[in-house]
Amino acid sequence: MFSKNKKYNIKLKTAFLMLLSVCIQATAQTNAWKPASFEIVKFNYKTFKTTQYAHIFSGSKHNIVRLAPELQGLTGIELPVTYENGANSTLQLKFKESVNILIGVFQDISTAEFTPLNSAKLLIENGLTVTGLPPMNVYSVSYAKGIQLINPVNRPFAILGVVKASEKLEFRNAKLPDGKLWNPTFIVEGFSDEKPLFEIIGGENKPVIDEGMSGTEGIQGGFEGGRVVKVGDTYHMFPTERAGEKGVDYYYDRVKTKIGHWTSKDAIHWKRESTIYQASGTYAVTEDDNPMNDRRAAIWSYMPVFNEKANKWYGYYLAYTVSKEIEPNHSFGRIWRCESTVEGINGIGGPYKDMGIIMEPGLDSQPWEGRQGVASFFPYQVGDKYFGFYSGAYPFNSWADYPKKSGKGWFVALAESKSLEGPWLRMNKGLEPIKTMHPQFVENPIVSQLPNGLYIAIFDGGPDGWGHHLPNMIAYSLSADGVNWAEAHYLPIETKVDKWWDIMRTPLCLIPEGNDVYTIVYNAIDLKRRFHPTGMVKVKLNKDVMESKLRELKK
Template sequence: MRSTFFRLALLAVALSPIAFINGATAQAKDQPAAWKPIAIQLKAKTDAVFPLKKPYCPFSGKRNGIIRVAAQLSRLTGIKTASGTSSVTFKTNGSGTVLLAVVHGAEPKDKNARLLIENGLTITEMAPVDIYGVPCHKGWNTVATGPDTFVAGVVENTAAASKLNAQLPDGREWRAYLTDSLTDGKQLFEVLDAPADPVINQGMPGTETIQGGFEGGTCVKVGNKYHLFPTERAGEMGVPAYYDRVKTRIGHWESEDAIHWKRVGTIYQASGKYAIAEEDNPMNDRRAAIWSYNAVFNQKEDRWYGYYLTYTVDKNIAPNHSFGRIWCTKSQTKGMNGIGGPYDDGQLIMEPGLDSQPWEGRQGVASFYPFPVKDGWLGFYAGAYPFKTWADYPKNSGKGWYIGLAKAQSMDGPWTRLDTTVNPVKSMNPEFLENPLVYQLKNGAYIAIFDGGPDDNGHHFVNMFGYALSKDGLHWNEARYLPIQNKVKQWWNLMRTPLCLIPEGNNVYTVLYAAINNNRFHPIGMVRFKMHPEVLEELLKEK
């Protein structure tokens, strides 16, 4: 199932992300015209309509979600029937063609069905889905479905004289995921509102010297003011996009409403210098790239701590970010209002060494976020491009983006990695989890919010940010993902990293997030959610 994933992922390393994205956009302009839908009225209250687009789940009682849709089907409305149902009855105001989505290897039950589009849909963990057409008349119609068949829409009589092949990829390249409100009906977070456009975008004041936009980091609220510490993919004027992720810096932005932002300073600036040796050599600049500044308030010390990541950067080895190190700095000004610093470089608290674990890979340690637990502190730290054994060090790395746990008696450390009976923590997601931020909720439980991974360049992940829950901070439930694009205007094509989960009162939360559109500059968006406490309690009972 994963062989194609790995081949495509390795190929993607050599591609410029902006060229790949723009190439995909150019190809989309040449897609065939969408077929014109006919409105339908359902008879059974247990049936429901849904837009035929990702990440909707067309089968009741399953978590398999739509990933790709042929251009001809892009305007259609499908029908989701109750579990165990073998047919669906609906009414139309004119004659046309019912489109049946049939998983490859199954056969449509209607003897009048004609194959129209091969490989017309991609659904997670399922073989390619073919589209058949069945004539329907004005008024009520009943069409046979089944466990591997659903109605993908009703259209005016299609002009297709012969079958087409949309050549969409095999859905078994993707894992099926839990998606709020779509897979099992459970919805912890309800989207309340979001701006129609990014809140920080290219051309806005403060972005003049940022070539590539933003990535991971954190946002906190002090009093009535929001403080954002994003990784700025600064790059260099006149240098192509590849350098944006090398010469980075940590910025400090402020806002009164999380929508209108003002840049107020730079916390750290990376050197952007490439390594002179492939191994983790002290002659390399180990602060060549700086990422993922996470601000956490230490109540005992009454000051802000900042945890951030530095990399060695190598031109010749994928990933070019290598041998991550975690630093902890402290605001020299005490109190909550010391959030703006000043900060020094801080102390090194985690790095590659004799206690490293092979799953941390060439990129680890790749982020760090601490949180208090009953007997001290735990902290999520990350790794990527794992080694199967230490004999593979330093070049022969695999694929995988993982997190593990470290422990300490206080935020000051020393921090000790938990052993490999715990690490990496795969209960949330066994393949991809990046930049988790952890918050303790009012009922004492923990929630982690994180990047769910891009569905791009051969990386076949969810393309949504996700969350997971824990009662004790050590044992974590399976991740769930938030399809905010179903409720707000989608300005991005690749969703990346959430930067906060800020409580606003009355179970309302603010999330800032970094995402990628079709441009070199990666903007920051904002969305507000309402949490449903009764769903929280239900989810915490799950194992």
């Protein structure tokens, strides 16, 4: 899992103060500018709503991740990033009144090179952050009533909206960050030129499990990771409970963990049934992977899988050695397999017995697995074979960096086996992680199949926090064969449910409910609080897009 050392509480407080500063700055000018209507003449340009996640260029993955509140909700025009051979060289707009067009220009472009800005007025410095691109300044350009020509040059710029000439426009520096920090760019479902595979159709506007609710007693830090499955009409959730210890600060929440078993009839109202496993919480006595250390100091990422052949539930989970002094404090992960002692599909609640370690650091490990690997595991069947996503984090450049000099990155690769019991072997000896999904961050993928046979992995897309500039959304990737995985798409669920979180974390399921509707249960973080709650959202599958994706991936 995403790890922090004992300075976690300091990082948390720092992040909160930064968030508070941004909020205070935003409230200084919270009113969005009033839009003016316009009509696009002659050329078939698309429009977009100027808001977070909007893809502002046609045929491009660059999207807005920060914007000044004055711009929120305006109607922009989707232009190409560059103009080649005079294509789309003239944009004609028709106005019913005098207006100001708001134009975004990247700071590394001189306004002298940009024809429409010769008489432009700088309004907002650092007013927009677009993934993978320099900071954007916002200018206003006045136009009279009637049909007007906007003549671009071969430089990327954005039309962010049109406002009435009477609107009071005042200069300020919004101090938004450089978009090049978000590297690479990424596709936000429903905001790009692609038709979305999933439509967010609703869900709960607040956590479904929160601090103080029945069953949360003794769980100081809330939840992160695990899996939800549905048996009959009952949902079964096996989350990592960040229990911690009374009187010990935040960082210990992720050391003394539990695997809980919760049930629900609607994925909203949950009841805690039992504790499946309890970590020891014992810190290591050496800094290396040494058998003197307690290798079950923290337990995470429990994945229940029903084995039809054995007619019982198997559980796969992660056990860590824990260091007080070295980041990440979770180190040298080992994947354990356990079995329910109760046969049949209804034996999901256990009790479970350990059957041994199926993956661990060893001679076939590679430096990219890092200090934290093996950091998660999820098995799935393809034909008569089984594959398993396993992960690594805090990579070493080479084994010369072992055990303390680790870098940043959260990666996955595949293991293979002839059975769920194993043995599990790293494919291609683990030489390279799978970077087609995302080159920097893929965490805790859970695999299932769509109705047409496409494999889908839903996973944690990475935080926009703690110094990391990542999508901060639930992600999915598709595969036609279960081995080769496509570029991730990200689900902006806050467009349809109230955003109660600052940092989105781990999806626990993608459960089909009939009529192409799926349930996603997820964990997320409110930076103002120690407790990490659990949420729920519903999405609807677009079958036409699903079929086009299958054709595309089979090429």
